[in-house]
Amino acid sequence: MLKFFYSTAPNPMKVALFLEEASLEYEAVPVDTRKGEQHDPKYRAVNPNGKVPAIIDGDATVFDSNAILLYLGEKTGKFMPENTPKARGELLSWMMFVASGIGPYSGQNVHFKAHAPEKIEYAMKRYDFEANRHFGLLDAQLEGKQWILGDTYTIVDMAAWGWARMAPFVLGEEAAAKYKNVARLVETINARPAAQRAIAIKDRHAFKAEMDAESFKSMFPGTHAA
16 A cells, blocks of 8 residues: 655645545555654655655655656546647646745745744745745636646646645735635635545644744754754
């Protein structure tokens, strides 16, 4: 059975959504990053980057959320666009856009506003601007379309959903009104039974709630470790 190493952060939730949408059997293995479990040598053997998520599927090990979505989409043939060079190009472009743009800039925007020990105005302005810019591009792509690639629900929508559902936290409460197409995408996916099951994965295990000194050292060792 496929093993899914997860937390309830945006990136693992993308994979949880696919697993539930595709009705794949899997074992959910919690990795509590606030307790530092991502640094355990046993987990580092699965994901040398020490991030979440990762999967073990038979003799295949895959880490990075978008890589996992591509792997599972190609393996199962589910939630993929038609097999043409044009459709493949669009798929890869928007998958990498989420992986290199929306995810990192959203994460850094939250970090510098909520977790950095110093409020650095330059950093906050830069990441807020870039996070908004990326969501603006996604919103424009969705204009007049049901899904990101057109009429077909794909892994690209799942990849975007992981972070887009957190847009009010990342960008502020005005995000839904500012990026109406993105908000519509989130609402549409949230209404799907598979998404509701994916969201409920948080109830399977008890994750550490408080963000204390141990958590900062575990999650941000480069700046908070002794």
